[in-house]
Amino acid sequence: MAKVQELEIRNKYTGELIDTVPADTPETVKEKIKKVDQNQHLLKEMDFFERAQLLAKFATKLRFNKSQLKDLVVAEGGLPIKYSEWELNIVMNGFKFCDWYYQFLEEKSLTSIEGEQLVKIKYIPHGLAVCISPRNTPISLPLYQLGANYLVGNGAIVKPSTACPLTMLKAYSMMEEIELPALEALDLVIAPGEWAVDEFLQSPLVKTLMTITASHTAKDILVRYGRYLKKTVDKSMGVAMYTQPFKNFFFECAGNDAGIVMDDVNLEKVANWNVMASFTNSGQQCFSMKRIIVHQDIYDEYTELLIKEMEKLKYGDPTDPNVDIGPLGSRRILMMMEVMVEDAKKYNAKIFTGAEKIDPGGDYGLFYKPTLVEIKPELCEDLSKAPFLWREEAFGPVRSITKAKDMKDAIKLANLSNYGMRAVVYTSNLNNIEVFKNQLEAANIYINARPMLVDITVSLGGIKDSAYPAGCKYYPQELVYGKYIYDGTSVNLEKLK
Amino acid sequence: MLENELTSQIIDKDAYKTEIAKKYTLFLAQYPEIFSDLIFGSNFDFALYDSLEAYDKESPIDIFNVLRNRNGIEIKPGKAVDSDLELALSVNAVKKLIQTTAKQEYAQLLGTFYDDPDEVQGWIDFILHKRTQTLIDMGYGKFAQTAGILKDDDDIYSM
Incomplete structure (x- = not known):
């Protein structure tokens, strides 16, 4: 049996030790998968609304313990305290009103051409899901993954990031405190993805693997599964027969969202929202306005306003309620920001503000000042030759700004990307709005919207390299399959007797 | 109907079990416009609890129902047979809420008790008896915003 390792979880700002937690081993991961699988029936013994009510009750528990959770999010995640409030609100409101998702799972009757209602589509939970969640949201995404599975009746294992597992462990202990029914069908795995992913892929009990990760990592998971399938080939019949079944892969990946600002809006207001959309959580968000595309007639004025707003951002101790960044x-993110800015400089890109780091030398207290880099539109046309900052996700506080001739040009630029999570447009021209809705290549289009919407109805998902499968999505909807049931009893029974 | 035309009616004023519930009904009767976003026929229970433990055990010290009718609101003691939801409040929260002197101040404090619940200072919660979508259609989402329970996005997070 492998030796149990202790993980040291340190404060992202100070580097102080917050806690140590025992890490899982391959053996304990296997045991957890088995336990969750064996207990999934407990979820199915309740109906959707019972499970929804239990999650709502848990939301109350979370709310009454919000300050403890916020402190953990800030300490281990490095998120500013005011952002952690937002992060917790997403999940608390999501759980409180989670029965809203029933509309996606409600049984549907279909009427045939002859007018008969013999067909029903029922939605059935896929079965055990393993969810891998990222470091940038210590609670909202992993808990949403866990809650969505509970809601639809899937057993679930969540693997939070090993950099910040404490908030999820705390949340799980709160589920234990309220004696959440069927908790035996949920568990957490604290283990590095390098080997844990293989355990999940190789377990036949795991039906769905959902991850929120970089697109390249998601593709690597598919490659790993392909390699594993290859090892399981049976050639005894003379042809290659893959003995392992398909799994459901459900990837939420990177975003490189375009934000288009036209010349017919209140630029001060948009600049203020733009900063919020681009630099929340230090820009470490998949859905963040990363490529700012501005109409040429207002480009200089808007850039000036944006810089002014960016320079108001306060960075530092995340426990300070006034700190934005x-x-x-x-360190890898810091390095990526430096690489992207240096690469842009090779294209003679103008750096409007930022491009400075604060690096005390260790792995903690690392900052990169909010940075705005001009990318000339002609550099974006051939994506393979475009600056990294344009073609890859800047998962940190560096943003590009690009001039567009007109609306058509702005859409063309926005679509010049391998990613398609969200896009936002600011304009007062109603005709343009329709064009944007139809032509922007993203799964989620926002028109004149305030950033950081927290409503439960806000969808996730993406197209291109931003998500698999493609499209806007709500997790509960993705965790069930449709079962077609044709029941001809009422019309054929007499003939068959 | 214009907001300022809404009226309040308190039924069976002497039937409340506790003085605090009675005071709260008198207080709410001042602000029928808070309920203006709800469709006619909406009704929900206000349940007062003296501890979190009592809330867990679903044993309020007092309970009354507010019905949104064509004229405004009607407040009556006891719980309704088919209420849309229960708004649960700690007694300490109610004591502070009835001290407020303006609708906005009331809404802000109610919001605080929801956002930062505290066993000693005060807390509120709510239990839905109908589906969220049904309640949204009945106007409860807007009501929750007016009442200070659900925040506007700009209030939640601003840089």
Whole structure:
């Protein structure tokens, strides 16, 4: 049996040790998968609304313990305290009103051409799901994954990031405190993805693997599964027969969202929202306005306003309620920001503001100042030759700004990307709005919207490299399959007797 | 109907079990416009609890129902047979809420008790008896915003 390792979880800002937690081993991961699988029936013994009510009750528990959770999110995640409030609200409101998702799971009757109602589509939970969640949201995404599975009746294992597992462990202990029914069908795995993913892929009990991760990591998971399938080939019949079944892969990946600002809106207001959309959580958000595309007639004025707003951002100690920008999640992110800015400089890109780091030398208290880089439109036309900052996700506080000739040009630029999570447009021209809705290549289009919407009805998902399968999505909807049931009893029974 | 035309009616004023519930009904009767977003026929229970433990055990010290009718609101003691939801409040929260002197101040404090519930300072919660979508259609989402329970996005997070 492998030796149990202790993980040290440190404060992202100070580097102080917050806690140590025992890490899972391959053996304990297997045991957890088995336990959750064996207990899934407990979820099915309740109906959707019972499970929804239990999650709502848990939301109350979370709310009464919000300050403890907020402190953990800030300490281990480095998220500014005011952002952690937002992060918790997403999940608390989501759980409180989770029965809203029933509309996606409600049994449907279909009427045939002859007018008969013999067909029903029922929605059935897929079965055990393993969910891998990222470092940038210590609670909202992993808990949403866990809650969505509970709601539809799937057993679930969530693997929070090993950089910040404490908030989820705390949330799980709160589920234990309220004696959440069927908790035996939910569990957490604290283990590095490098080997844990293989355990999940190789277990026949795991029916769905859902991850929120970089697109390249998601593709790597598919490659790993392909390699594993290859090892299981049976050639005894003379042809290759893959003995392992399909799994459901459900990836939420990177975003490189375009934000288009036209010349017919209140620029001060848009600049203020733009900063919120681009730099919340130090820009470490998949849905963040990363490529700012501005109409040429207002480009200079808007850039000036945007810089002014960016320079108001306060960075530093994330426990300070006035701080907007907390420490970066890792040295790797700091390095990526530096690489992207240096690469842009090779294209003679103008750096309007930022491009400075604060690096005390260790892995903690790392900052990169909010940065705005001009990318000339002609550099974006051939994506393979475009600056990294344009073609890859800047998962940190560096943003590009690009001039567009007109609406058509702005849409063309926005679509010049391998990603398609969200896009936002600011304009007062109603005709343009229709064009944007139809032509922007993203799964989620926002028109004149305030950023950071927290409503339960806000969808996730993406197209291109932003998500698999493609499209806007609500998790509960993705965790069930449709079963077609044709029941001809009422019309044929007499003939068959 | 214009907001300022809404009226309040308190039924069976002497039937309340506790003085605090009675005071709260008198207080709410001042602000029928808070309920203006709800469709006619909406009704929900206000349940007062003296501890979180009592809330867990679903044993309020007092309970009354507010019905949105064509004229405004009607407040009556006891719980309704088919209420849309229960708004649960700690007694300490109610004591503070009835001290407020303006609708906005009331809404802000109610919001605080929801956002930062505290066993000693005060707390509120709600239990839905109908589906969220049904309640949204009945106007409860808007009501929750007016009452200070659900925040506007700009209030939740601003840089």
